[in-house]
Amino acid sequence: MISAGVRAFLVAMLIALPALMLPGVSADTTQMIALLALLAAMLTFVEYVSVFPSFVEFRDAPPFNRMRFLTLFLTIVTLTLVSRGQGEPNGLSALLTAVGGQLGLLLDFPFSPVRLMLLTLPADAPETLQQSLRTHAGLAYVISVLSTMLVWGLVHAMQWPLRNGAFNFWVNLPLFDPTAGGDVLYRLKRDSHVNVALGFLLPFLIPAVLKAASAMMDPISFDDPQTMIWTMTAWAFLPASMIMRGVALMRIAELIEEKRRRAYAQAELLVA
CATH class of the missing domain: 1.20.5 (Single alpha-helices involved in coiled-coils or other helix-helix interfaces)
Known part of the structure; x- marks a missing residue:
């Protein structure tokens, strides 16, 4: 408790x-x-x-959810410090703003996610707002990419999830029904590929959706710092979280496949 x-x-x-x-x-x-x-x-x-799971996945398979929470926490804190520094500057906010500005410029090239996010701004948006959005987008995107790479490394280097004991399929994947039909191994790999693909595409698709929605309704106002923070966080974290989930599902599929190979090998030895 x-x-x-x-x-x-x-x-x-x-x-x-x-x-x-x-x-x-x-x-x-x-x-x-x-x-x-x-x-x-x-x-x-x-x-x-x-005791019974509802919808949170990998609740008993640390440190997967802890890494996702840490990614979200680091993104929000960093962007909040940058936004706070625009009105009440200090040394840390100035450093983060400078780093974010350089990262934003580095990632601001044609057809990049950062450039597409900048295109969601109105044509007459002031230069200061464009710089602020570029800084927030650069920081959020880099944090998400680095966190995703770290999760991939931890999953393989720490022998996740077996390091913490047996993996309970029902507790850690409550929304995945292994009896729904079809081979579990095939479905896990399929879901893994879909999650990774969507994770790569969403940073490009989300700005397009925002731009299309602005033609039918009032566009999102990035003048409000909280709107800026939460929009950039969602834009960067949701794709990263999906890729992390895809990596985890593929790892589970690999473990099941390895267990099947051992079972088949033992069965062949018994027959021989």
């Missing part, structure tokens, strides 16, 4: 962090974010305090 409470508290703090750190947040916005943080904390607590 203590572990579930700690997780719930961390999730609530993560959601409330931009509103707590940014200056000039209105009372209505603070109340809405507090409600969302409380709701997320309750869902997290119920999920981890319960």
Whole structure:
């Protein structure tokens, strides 16, 4: 129960962090974010305090979810510090802004995800807003890429998930029904490939969707720091999370395939 409470508290703090750190947040916005943080904390607590899983995957296969949370936390904190530094600059925010600006310029080339995100701005957007969006996008994208590479390395270097004991398929993949039909190994590999492919495509597709939506409704206003932070976080983290899930599913498929090979080899020895 203590572990579930700690997780719930961390999730609530993560959601409330931009509103707590940014200056000039209105009372209505603070109340809405507090409600969302409380709701997320309750869902997290119920999920981890319960013996039976509901929808959170890999809950008993650390450090997979911890790495995903750390990626999300690092992205939000970094972008919040950059946004806060625009009104209340300090040494750390200036450093992050400078690094993010250089990363944004490095990644701002034709047809890159950063360039496509910049194209979602109105044609008459001020230069300062373009620079701010480029900085946030560069930092968020690099954090997501590095985190994805780190997860891939940990999955293979740490012999995940066997290092923590037997892998409980039902607890760690509650939304995956192995009896739904078809070979489990084929379905795991298929889902892995789909997740990785979508993870690579989403940084390109999300700006296109935002641009298309702006033609039918009011476009997203990146003038608001919280809108900037959460939009950039979602744009970078969701694809990274899908790639991480694809890597994890492929690892599970590899373990099942290896176990099958051993079983077939033992059966052949018994027959011989």
